[in-house]
Amino acid sequence: MKFRSSGYLIKEGFKNILNNRMMSLASIGVLISCLLITGAAIVTSLNARSFISSIGDENMITVYLDPEMSDIDALKLGAQIDKLDNVRSSEFYSKTKGIEEYKEKLGDELFASMQGDQNPLPHSYKVRLDDFSKYEETVKSLEKIDGVFNISNRSELAGKITKLNQLVTYVGIAAVIILGLVTLFIISNTVKMTMYTRRFEISIMKSVGATNAFVRIPFLVEGMAIGFISGILSSIIMIAIYDPVIQAIRNISYVIYEASIPISEIWPYIALAFLGSGILIGAIGSFISVSKYLKKEGGEILGW
Amino acid sequence: MIHFKNVSKVYPTGSKALDDVTLDISKGEFVFIVGPSGAGKSTFLKLIMREEEATSGEISVNGYNLVNIKKRKIPYLRRTMGIVFQDFRLIDKISVFDNVAFAMRAIGVSEKSVRKRVEYILALVGLSEKSARKPSELSGGEQQRVSLARALVNNPELIIADEPTGNIDPELSYEIMELLVEINKRGTTVIIVTHEHNLVNEFGGRIIKINNGKIVGDYIREVEQ
Numbered sequence: 001m002k003f004r005s006s007g008y009l010i011k012e013g014f015k016n017i018l019n020n021r022m023m024s025l026a027s028i029g030v031l032i033s034c035l036l037i038t039g040a041a042i043v044t045s046l047n048a049r050s051f052i053s054s055i056g057d058e059n060m061i062t063v064y065l066d067p068e069m070s071d072i073d074a075l076k077l078g079a080q081i082d083k084l085d086n087v088r089s090s091e092f093y094s095k096t097k098g099i100e101e102y103k104e105k106l107g108d109e110l111f112a113s114m115q116g117d118q119n120p121l122p123h124s125y126k127v128r129l130d131d132f133s134k135y136e137e138t139v140k141s142l143e144k145i146d147g148v149f150n151i152s153n154r155s156e157l158a159g160k161i162t163k164l165n166q167l168v169t170y171v172g173i174a175a176v177i178i179l180g181l182v183t184l185f186i187i188s189n190t191v192k193m194t195m196y197t198r199r200f201e202i203s204i205m206k207s208v209g210a211t212n213a214f215v216r217i218p219f220l221v222e223g224m225a226i227g228f229i230s231g232i233l234s235s236i237i238m239i240a241i242y243d244p245v246i247q248a249i250r251n252i253s254y255v256i257y258e259a260s261i262p263i264s265e266i267w268p269y270i271a272l273a274f275l276g277s278g279i280l281i282g283a284i285g286s287f288i289s290v291s292k293y294l295k296k297e298g299g300e301i302l303g304w
Numbered sequence: 305m306i307h308f309k310n311v312s313k314v315y316p317t318g319s320k321a322l323d324d325v326t327l328d329i330s331k332g333e334f335v336f337i338v339g340p341s342g343a344g345k346s347t348f349l350k351l352i353m354r355e356e357e358a359t360s361g362e363i364s365v366n367g368y369n370l371v372n373i374k375k376r377k378i379p380y381l382r383r384t385m386g387i388v389f390q391d392f393r394l395i396d397k398i399s400v401f402d403n404v405a406f407a408m409r410a411i412g413v414s415e416k417s418v419r420k421r422v423e424y425i426l427a428l429v430g431l432s433e434k435s436a437r438k439p440s441e442l443s444g445g446e447q448q449r450v451s452l453a454r455a456l457v458n459n460p461e462l463i464i465a466d467e468p469t470g471n472i473d474p475e476l477s478y479e480i481m482e483l484l485v486e487i488n489k490r491g492t493t494v495i496i497v498t499h500e501h502n503l504v505n506e507f508g509g510r511i512i513k514i515n516n517g518k519i520v521g522d523y524i525r526e527v528e529q
Binding site for chain 1: 350353354355356376379380381382383386387393395397406407409410411412415454458
């Protein structure tokens with residue numbers, strides 16, 4: 001194809017959108033609905049995952065050190081814990097502080113003799129994890145540190161959270177796949193309807209000797225532009241709705257609200273995903289349906 | 305420029321549309337293909353345009369061997385011919401000018417050349433005044449002249465007209481036919497498929513009669529112009 005044609009072909013694509021206003025509007029409407037429904041499923045599942053992992057955050061592991069360890073060695077050990085992969089933060093919890101807490105709860109007398117060197121408690125660290133589902137691995141790494149004596153066992157909770165997390169992920173993926181298929185089905189039908197009214201032009205183009213690429217490009221441009229417009233509008237709608245929904249959840253459950261992903265963090269991904277999939281769906285949809293007609297000849301295209 | 309040797313065409317339904325047809329049409333000829341409907345005229349045209357493939361035999365058109373032509377070469381074969389359809393096949397959303405220009409733009413001609421050439425061709429078929437109109441605002445005869453202009457605009461060596469007067473008033477048919485004669489005088493080969501005998505009698509030229517998929521007559525009828 002000659003280079004000078006490309007400008008004309010791209011212009012044709014945009015002109016076609018205006019020439020076939022009703023069909024373009026219908027396609028944009030369908031595409032927006034599909035993007036929003038699928039997008040809502042993804043965002044909901046992301047938030048559910050974020051909520052579940054926040055449950056894990058609330059749960060700290062307590063790492064008890066060797067009771068014989070000196071104060072200075074115990075403090076130094078903190079650096080080693082912090083260096084581990086999955087550790088978000090660690091807080092030193094001295095044995096003096098431990099005995100003070102017992103004294104407050106159970107009374108002075110019982111612990112009077114357990115001051116200073118007589119303190120039977122070990123030093124410990126309160127460790128927060130980045131990802132609670134990696135609990136087991138992190139515990140193993142902690143155990144390898146010289147001077148670590150015992151670790152509070154939370155593996156049952158960790159297992160439950162991990163399972164819940166997986167469940168939400170699978171349900172989310174399944175929902176997105178099903179909605180994606182429904183989307184493809186609706187969109188391919190919309191494109192089919194659009195093409196039906198355009199067969200005539202395709203048959204004329206072929207009869208005057210237009211190459212397949214030449215016939216295809218305006219349709220591709222048209223499909224991609226419709227995808228782009230739908231992507232932008234879907235993003236705007238989604239971003240506009242997202243925050244009010246999150247605020248409404250705040251009134252229902254503050255815990256869920258606190259774990260929700262803030263709009264400022266998620267909007268670039270929403271916009272990018274909507275634009276990308278909108279353009280891709282538009283391009284694939286028009287490519288496939290034009291190809292169907294390009295294979296045919298003359299009257300066949302028109303169904304005669 | 306058109307060469308058929310022992311060409312047969314059998315459709316998947318089993319109907320034999322052309323049966324062992326051998327024929328040559330040379331550059332500059334003015335040819336009528338006549339015969340009752342279902343005789344094989346449309347199949348003959350479809351084979352020339354390579355909308356259909358022959359079941360057996362050899363076909364070459366304008367230097368292209370249609371037996372082993374590559375798919376991507378077919379558009380270039382079609383650029384060597386201009387086709388006029390019985391039902392005009394004009395796009396009603398766009399103007400007369402754009403309908404004619406469509407054929408040039410579809411093969412990637414620069415917009416400057418398009419403008420010059422389309423104006424010239426529309427003047428030739430007498431439609432300069434109506435270039436901004438939509439096809440539906442024109443009479444049947446005028447629409448067929450637009451269709452003819454579109455067929456001519458890329459300056460093809462061959463014009464194929466499939467029942468060009470089938471959908472228009474008899475008096476307007478003559479205008480179209482006279483235009484085709486004029487085009488032929490300038491050196492373009494013209495093939496007209498028709499079942500209207502009075503047109504054939506009036507204008508003459510080479511007459512090929514087809515019936516039941518076979519050529520049953522091929523002669524030249526001289527007519528005083």
